[in-house]
């Protein structure tokens with residue numbers, strides 16, 4: 001069968017060489033006669049590698065549409081990008097690098113510009129720039145960032161020399177990177193023509209996109225035109241160098257500045273949290289329910305002594321309590337009551353507090369189940385005590401409100417004193 005096919009192919013090739021303009025009527029067109037079933041996606045007949053073709057057809061249109069919208073590219077510009085190299089490099093990456101390269105490609109890295117969308121602080125940790133974008137990483141004025149960038153660019157140049165790439169290619173390539181840092185178009189070299197085309201295509205894609213890993217396909221042709229024989233392998237090495245040496249160096253330095261040194265972001269966050277805590281203290285009568293107001297009654301000196309993590313946790317819990325208070329008010333305006341109003345916490349908490357003052361000092365074995373008689377007598381004693389106390393607006397009034405107060409543990413029939421006069425941090429706060 002194979003021998004017959006080879007003879008048939010040889011005859012067809014010989015006829016084509018003798019008369020290349022003759023119509024090739026004998027070429028079989030799918031669907032082939034006698035075949036039971038064949039796969040066709042769009043106008044393309046699929047004859048092998050069904051899994052990858054089906055996966056590509058199911059995911060590619062949505063991804064291409066997202067990329068076009070995300071990076072503001074046209075269909076023609078999309079086709080200029082060297083997707084095969086991106087795919088080949090990412091296939092060999094470990095999981096953490098795979099995820100990072102995905103974030104890098106689509107601008108999902110946790111730079112402050114992205115984190116600030118829900119943290120509301122976009123301050124660059126290294127300098128006074130109020131908005132740390134991805135491109136700012138390469139333009140930051142922090143001395144460590146400047147050193148890192150210079151070293152990374154030197155590494156790129158050294159690697160090009162070690163790969164014995166032609167100088168005109170190296171110059172044009174690094175020129176595109178430096179123009180990308182400034183977000184400008186790169187100058188187009190006069191010759192060779194392939195190198196000029198590569199720079200033109202890169203300008204069209206965006207020189208700053210080169211820092212994210214979007215290189216033009218025509219860099220491969222330019223590499224071959226400048227005398228590099230294994231141009232596809234060389235282009236893959238250049239692409240990997242941008243991710244692993246240029247970007248990685250900058251990103252590691254930025255994370256060192258953020259996490260290991262006193263920086264502008266921590267100062268900005270500290271200030272914002274302090275302002276929030278002060279705001280909650282001043283507006284606790286409107287922002288929080290009566291039961292929770294004492295939590296926001298914190299002195300300015302005490303706030304200043306707090307660490308950043310403690311402040312963050314306080315604000316987090318106060319935000320949550322404020323949201324609950326808003327929802328309860330909204331329900332009340334609509335003539336409804338919150339479900340927490342029907343909880344029987346009042347008696348329990350009274351029992352807890354009252355019994356706690358009287359029984360907490362007793363050993364565990366002397367604790368006994370409260371009866372209705374003891375409850376009535378203790379309530380009467382406490383009522384007399386309460387009448388003699390000065391009025392305090394901030395004193396929490398037991399109420400079925402969801403809040404930190406409701407975390408007081410109470411086991412039916414036993415008394416466990418939990419409340420103290422001084423507000424205690426909510427659960428989850430750890431001292432810095």
Ligand SMILES: [Zn+2]
Nearest residue numbers: 124126127140
């Ligand atoms: Zn900066």
